[in-house]
Amino acid sequence: MTRDADVPPEGSGVTFVMPVLNERDYLERAVRTVLAQDVDGPSEIILALGPSHDGTTELAHELAESDERIRLVENAAADIPVGLNLAICAGSYPTVVRVDAHSELAPGYTARALQTLARERAANVGGIMRAEGRTPFQRAVAHAYNSPVGLGGGAYHGSGEAGPAESAYLGVMRRSVLEDVGLFDESIRRGEDWELNLRIRRAGYRVWFDPALSVTYWPRESWSRLVRQFRATGTWRGELVRRYGTGNSLRYFAPPLLVLLVAVAAVVGVLQAARLLTGPASLVASIVYAPIAVYVLLVLAFAAAPSRGRGGRERLWSLAVLPSMHLAWGAGFVWGLMRGAQETVDTSRLERNTPLP
Numbered sequence: 001m002t003r004d005a006d007v008p009p010e011g012s013g014v015t016f017v018m019p020v021l022n023e024r025d026y027l028e029r030a031v032r033t034v035l036a037q038d039v040d041g042p043s044e045i046i047l048a049l050g051p052s053h054d055g056t057t058e059l060a061h062e063l064a065e066s067d068e069r070i071r072l073v074e075n076a077a078a079d080i081p082v083g084l085n086l087a088i089c090a091g092s093y094p095t096v097v098r099v100d101a102h103s104e105l106a107p108g109y110t111a112r113a114l115q116t117l118a119r120e121r122a123a124n125v126g127g128i129m130r131a132e133g134r135t136p137f138q139r140a141v142a143h144a145y146n147s148p149v150g151l152g153g154g155a156y157h158g159s160g161e162a163g164p165a166e167s168a169y170l171g172v173m174r175r176s177v178l179e180d181v182g183l184f185d186e187s188i189r190r191g192e193d194w195e196l197n198l199r200i201r202r203a204g205y206r207v208w209f210d211p212a213l214s215v216t217y218w219p220r221e222s223w224s225r226l227v228r229q230f231r232a233t234g235t236w237r238g239e240l241v242r243r244y245g246t247g248n249s250l251r252y253f254a255p256p257l258l259v260l261l262v263a264v265a266a267v268v269g270v271l272q273a274a275r276l277l278t279g280p281a282s283l284v285a286s287i288v289y290a291p292i293a294v295y296v297l298l299v300l301a302f303a304a305a306p307s308r309g310r311g312g313r314e315r316l317w318s319l320a321v322l323p324s325m326h327l328a329w330g331a332g333f334v335w336g337l338m339r340g341a342q343e344t345v346d347t348s349r350l351e352r353n354t355p356l357p
Helices: 024-035 056-066 080-090 109-120 136-146 175-181 192-202 223-247 250-273 279-304 312-339
Strands: 014-020 043-049 070-074 095-098 103-105 124-131 172-174 207-217
Touching: 014 024, 014 080, 024 043, 024 056, 024 103, 043 056, 043 080, 056 070, 070 080, 080 192, 095 109, 095 175, 109 124, 109 172, 109 207, 124 136, 136 312, 172 175, 175 192, 192 207, 192 223, 223 250, 223 312, 250 279, 250 312, 279 312
Parallel strands: 014 043, 014 095, 043 070, 124 207
Antiparallel strands: 095 172, 103 207, 124 172
């Protein structure tokens, strides 16, 4: 049975919550886009500060001193769901807007989301994540994020019609529903938003996608950080499959299938090179190369696809970025499915020493 989420009176106020760790290059712009939101009623932004070492904490205190709407809470654990729960519990208002230090809200984002929440009586609403980049590498990653080829065609990575959704990017949520389902699961370090939305849907509430909502996202700035991020995310998806089984979309199984095909192809190649696999058996086994060849052609086509403003360096990076994302995520998934995520963390968040232009 579908349940309608409560709609608080107009002007009841909004709490923005943002977990922060080593984000000095991005934090101020992210906060400014939040403070610029047109909200009917009072608002506050609560920053859950992890133990940063790049000057983020000092910057956060400077920002808080400049605007009374900015409040700070300590997140010693540094885990995102812990920080989100700390910020939510410290907040005062009946609507909670999740924001990210690596993201920037489009003008009118909150006002539109509040209208959609009220009209649809939804518990959570989200829109499109539009990735952008400042360097050739980051732009190549952003292009992969924005393409169905890159992240599997989830609604909030592209465009689509408004309607019920599996999950929501970041999300504008009713506090009453969060309290009803139990906030974020602090045992989940990646994919915590998907798991929360699963519980919201299982409780009978609506999760809604509105393509008119847009958030700018800045991807990781280096290849090593990208790989670490995707490996951790894949590992936690494997853990979520262990916990929730068929609640997971089939698109999550494409990268681990690619990893398994590459592994089988490597074994076949070694056996053929050592002359341990010959004749008809070798010919049959060579079939495993076909889907990998198709994938290679897909990567080449992705890198070469016409797109305004894409330079040669960005296209070259695309040849590395796309398989790195898929293979790192897929390898992490296989590990998480077999062994569980255990204490896996996204180490790409623990340091930032790449200067941005």
